[in-house]
Amino acid sequence: MTERIDGHTLLIGLMAYPIRHSMSPTMHNNAFAKLGLNYAYLAFEVDNDTLPSAIQSIRTLDMRGSNISMPNKQKVIPLLDKLDPAAEMVGAVNTIVNDDGILTGYTTDGIGFMKSLDDEGIDIRGHKMTLAGAGGAGTAIAVQAALDGVTEMSIFNQHDAEWENAKRNVALINEKTDCHATLHELEDRDDFKKEIQSSFIYTDSTGVGMKPLENETLVDDPSWFNNPDLVVFDTVYAPRETKLMQVAKQAGVKHVFNGLGMMLEQGAAAFKLWTGEDMPVDYIRHILFDDDPATEK
Numbered sequence: 001m002t003e004r005i006d007g008h009t010l011l012i013g014l015m016a017y018p019i020r021h022s023m024s025p026t027m028h029n030n031a032f033a034k035l036g037l038n039y040a041y042l043a044f045e046v047d048n049d050t051l052p053s054a055i056q057s058i059r060t061l062d063m064r065g066s067n068i069s070m071p072n073k074q075k076v077i078p079l080l081d082k083l084d085p086a087a088e089m090v091g092a093v094n095t096i097v098n099d100d101g102i103l104t105g106y107t108t109d110g111i112g113f114m115k116s117l118d119d120e121g122i123d124i125r126g127h128k129m130t131l132a133g134a135g136g137a138g139t140a141i142a143v144q145a146a147l148d149g150v151t152e153m154s155i156f157n158q159h160d161a162e163w164e165n166a167k168r169n170v171a172l173i174n175e176k177t178d179c180h181a182t183l184h185e186l187e188d189r190d191d192f193k194k195e196i197q198s199s200f201i202y203t204d205s206t207g208v209g210m211k212p213l214e215n216e217t218l219v220d221d222p223s224w225f226n227n228p229d230l231v232v233f234d235t236v237y238a239p240r241e242t243k244l245m246q247v248a249k250q251a252g253v254k255h256v257f258n259g260l261g262m263m264l265e266q267g268a269a270a271f272k273l274w275t276g277e278d279m280p281v282d283y284i285r286h287i288l289f290d291d292d293p294a295t296e297k
Contacts, residue, residue: 004032010039011061012274015046015054016069018211021238023260023288024067027267030287031279039064039275048075055079058098064274065097067267068105070207073136074165080105089172090143091165092136095270106273109137110144112266113203113235119261122231125149127200132156132186132218134166137235138205142169146179153181154195186218193224201231209234209242217243222251235259264288 014024020043028041046054051072058066068076073092077083080096082104087093093105117124129150131142134157142155153173157166166183173181184191196202196219208216219225225232225248232248237259248256268279 004038005040006038008038010064012039012041012064013054013058013066014041014043014069015051015066015072016043017045017047017071019043019045019069021211022069023237023263024267027264027284027288028271031271031284032275034280034283035275035277037275037277046072048072051075052079055096055103058096058103059101063098065095065103067270068094068096070136077105079103086110086143089176090136090140091168092139094136094140094266095273097273106270107140108266108269108273109140109262110142110147111269112262112264113141113233114144114148115265116257116261117231117233119265120255120257122201122255124201124231126151128152128154128198129201129203130154130156130192130195130199131203131205133205133207134162134169135205135207139165139169141203141205141235142173142181143177146173146177146181150179153179154184154199155181156184156186156192156195158186192218196224196230197226199230201233203233203235204244205235207236209244210236210238214239215243217247219244219247222247225251225253228252228254231255231257233257233259235262237263260288 022043025041025043032039048071073094076093080103084106087105087107090107092107094109095106097104155166157163170181170183173179208218230253232253234242234244236242240258245256268281271279
């Protein structure tokens, strides 16, 4: 990487907390090198408290932009100058582009989720999804899946700070798409089980299973997964095999995925926004996924 860095190198960041586990620097820096692009991508541990000064640093340092991840995807919106229409609809941002000091927020999470399933030969269009979580990633997944043709969606969330956002998501989906969405309390375990068992895909976007919660899962009983053809998708990718994935595999579920594919495809979309170039996805997939037994589906 050092041979590519000079006085003209443009910096792109990743702002989240925790973030040291992220594969995004590996993905983007290898893509820059492969295409001979003069950019460098670095991860910065930024939480809600330090976010305002971090966003200002994008302008101050004339950075090309930044990725944004938990817990900042919604908190960042008031700090930006403009929003892409999709990001405005989702109410969350995971990518910032700096054009001469004007910061525009985009969302690529939902695109990455749907594309990663397509890459695996899984088509959830015309089917029902049960989704846990209504934060930044969950909102993007819900909206994009509804726009792309998922016909029914049961969204589960705790009665916490994200409950109102979950209500907004359901209303938005029902108003703007042909998908029928309903909101459910995550505390109602019987309802949660019933909705999962009547779905084509169960998606967990909560972050449960990621450090420091790597030994936890919202579904700890393998009997909940009584259909081997169910698709189980965990947006977490560190650890590679989450507790949820272990439970699903124990139940004999055939299609079990972590968030690596989603991370790759949302990253490819962000890469295009920053550079105007197509990420060499197959090359990056080889670097990230090959010889990693925990990425087996």
